[in-house]
Amino acid sequence: MEKIPILKMGQFLLVTIQVDLYDQLAENLEADLVNMVNKTNARGVLIDVSSVSIIDSFMGRILGNIAMMSKIMDADTVVVGMQPAVAITLVELGLPLKGVYTALNVEKGMELLHSKILPTEQNLEEDDDNDARSSE
């Protein structure tokens, strides 16, 4: 069975989607990721979609599910590198990707995740949600 590799990078998990996901593969990814979050105690999940040319409502639902499930286990999900055409299409389709954070690339996604973890341990002054862009 084909699998999408999940990399552990410190406190975070990184998934790079490079093929068009057919449904079973996407559902497997959802299950694998949630298990990995649990096993590694990850604080954040980065999903790199920069080589994904299509996100339909099925894929959107999978991304939303991952975010919600991770959130319950105290990990934030950032979708990074979405292509312009995909973003415009998602908006036109009416898919809000609720609960999913977004960033331009993996690096900025990492920064975002760090800033999500730190404020709880740092002073409240730094805690403005300007950096945290929810896609709603």
Added chain:
Amino acid sequence: MKNEAIKIFQKKKSNILEKWMTLQLQDEGLREDLISNEDLRIQSEELLSSFISTLSDANIEHVSIDDFEAVKDILSSISISRAKQGYSPRETGNFVLTLKEALLNTLSEEMKDPEALYKQSMFINKIMDNFAINTFETFIKGREDVIYRQTDEITQISTPVIRVWDGILALPIIGTLDSARTQVVMESLLQEIVETGSNIAILDISGVPAVDSLVAQHLIKTVAATRLMGAECIISGIRPEIAQTVVHLGIDLSQIITKSTLASALKTAFTILKLEVNKKQIVKHH
């Protein structure tokens, strides 16, 4: 072939060509700067040969335009290229109308029986008029192509994305924002965000005459798409009358960062990026 006119045309082909050429060259409006006499002769001869060889007993009486596809193709390509070269409609039309004159002229010289001459002339008239209409249609189409190309260019030109700061883009929108325009705006803005890795985009609508619910929808969509990419989008240039209409129409812009001027949008962008702009040597914090 029983038709007399066709026989005459076949026999007198070179004669007709000469007549036609003379008529064309007589025209004062002939654009010798755009086409040489040789080229004109080649075009004319090609068209005439194709026309005469297509004529048959059947199609001369009941103009079946499908038969003349080849002739029309030649005519179309000539009139399209003329439209693009800047010929006037009159010059283009004259090409086919002088052929009609040459054909009718030849018929009247060769046919003795007035009744037969009248009948054949009517046939030729009908066919040639059809060609003339076709010529104008394609001529206008050629011109339209030029207009469409220019429209595309204007749309591209009218959406400049400006890098106002490292990580901050601005896009001033001037003119009405319809859905086609929105698509171009979104595409160029998002593309530029990817290329520059910018975190913030400012959409300035000072130059948009009116914001109705449709335009607001387009703005909201653009902001949503920008956020999906992982960047923030600020709308600036909200004039008082725009604020009024937005509220009266019951449009909810509360999820969007809106500013009245580009300057204040830029200030907000600086705050988001944790940047500070200070006057030199003046230490003044609040």
Added chain:
Amino acid sequence: MTTMTPVVLNKDSMIIAREQDVVPFRNRVKEHAVRIGMSLLNQTKLITGASELVRNMLKYGKGGIGMIEILSKGRDNGIRLIFADNGPGIPDIQKAMTDGFTTGKSMGLGLPGTKRLMNEFDIKSEVGKGTTITVIKWKNG
């Protein structure tokens, strides 16, 4: 221009029976879209819409046939997709075309969302006989 009827230049079709057919069908649509020089954004909209409709057909119509037609109208080219199934049909089309309505466990934006991605959208359905959805995306639309 709108009164002109489009001319079909080329036809292609594929039987959609399983979830594994979704991606190959999408790729087939993409091939045709690339061939007529459709812009990347319109391609993405078309293929995403196609994906929604194929999934719909699998879920509600138990599969069917997906047809791809290359159209030419005036100075524009485009792609027409026809999805025909022999499923149970849709009793209330208007309701199915409302944002947020769903009978399955999806998010209920399949049909209205897809309509927004296309230039033309037509749906015909007969209860007990099946549903046919026809969409068109123009190259410059």
